[in-house]
Amino acid sequence: MQARLLLENGTLFTGLAFGAEGESTGEVVFNTGITGYQEVLSDPSYCGQIVTMTQPLMGNYGITRDDFESYVPFIHGFVVRRHEPVPSNWRAEYSLDELLKEHGIVGISEIDTRMLTRMIRSHGTMKGILTTSAASVEELQERLTGSEILRDQVARTSTNNIYTSPGSKERIVLMDFGSKNGILRELNERNCDVVIVPHDTTAEQIRHMRPDGILLSNGPGDPKDVPEAIRTVSELIGEIPIFGICLGHQLFALASGADTEKLKFGHRGGNHPVKDLATNRCYITSQNHGYAVTEKSVQGTELEITHINNNDKTVEGLKHSIHPAFSVQYHPEAAPGPQESNYLFDEFLQMIADHKVKHPVRSRQAELAASARGAQ
Known part of the structure; x- marks a missing residue:
């Protein structure tokens, strides 16, 4: 399934969807951690944000119950270069894809996260809309323009x-x-x-x-x-x-x-x-x-x-x-x-x-x- 990420400056990224189907808006940010994607996903401080991981491979060691930072993730979207659907880790209880599906979080992979990160560093954080829908770019731009950054996180x-x-x-x-x-x-x-x-x-x-x-x-x-x-x-x-x-x-x-x-x-x-x-x-x-x-x-x-x-x-x-x-x-x-x-x-x-x-x-x-x- 295809997923798209549209930024408020008009840049459109098209990649592969994983996790939940749907659509969400939020502030697009990046995280430079090499490991710890489960803790990032479950950190309440990411409430209302679409997080880009600069480390290219995510999902390779799966998800384990002991590594959550909160019971319910508040993140609005997850952006990665490559998503590994089958984890290899003796501690893993289920996959990254299953976690996102369980909590209704849309993920996108196979996009140039290096380009996206450099864009954020140059222009600053921006609003974005992440979707698996077939809506036109014009429709997505209208929805993004009408969205508000959360103030009650x-x-x-x-x-x-x-x-x-x-x-x-x-x-x-x-x-x-x-x-x-x-x-x-x-x-x-x-x-x-x-x-x-x-x-x-x-x-x-x-x-x-x-x-x-x-x-x-x-x-x-x-x-x-x-x-x-x-x-x-x-x-x-x-x-x-x-x-x-x-x-x-x-x-x-x-x-x-x-x-x-x-x-x-x-x-x-x-x-x-x-x-x-x-x-x-x-x-x-x-x-x-x-x-x-x-x-x-x-x-x-x-x-x-x-x-x-x-x-x-x-x-x-x-x-x-x-x-x-x-x-x-x-x-x-x-x-x-x-x-x-x-x-x-x-x-x-x-x-x-x-x-x-x-x-x-x-x-x-x-x-x-x-x-x-x-x-x-």
């Missing part, structure tokens, strides 16, 4: 209910803006008592949970589309230690008075170099974002830049100069990607421990006693 990907992943150590509230399973996995490995909450949970609701720390998760889209989260974070800075990842990093910056901007074509892949300004060490990191904190906007705030991207010098890490709070633009849980940055979870827990020493929590009896004395 966080609401689509966040949990609707509060739930827990019990542990015996620090209680961490994980604000879910479209969180990857890898973040919860890293907290579970450290035996944290994790409470996962919806994106619109208020500061007062979080206070009632009496957490030791707050983790702001990754997620899709423009951070300015979730102003309620910015307000919540701004209220909690200085009260409870905070660690932000990806979208959480951007929300932390906005809540602290900095600003964000849309990148020309974003950072997506498991091979992005980031420099730690304190040590001058370079880390190879996993990234997936289309927005970044603007460097100039950090000036005049209480934030300090801790990491920069070695490719384009964009801001990759921040810390608060007064309060226990820091963030990174990349993914220390790294799935797919290198795991050399997962030490940041240990630094987060150490920051919590240091905060407890400086600000010991008073017992309930002490609070009642103080209240009684105040009443007298």
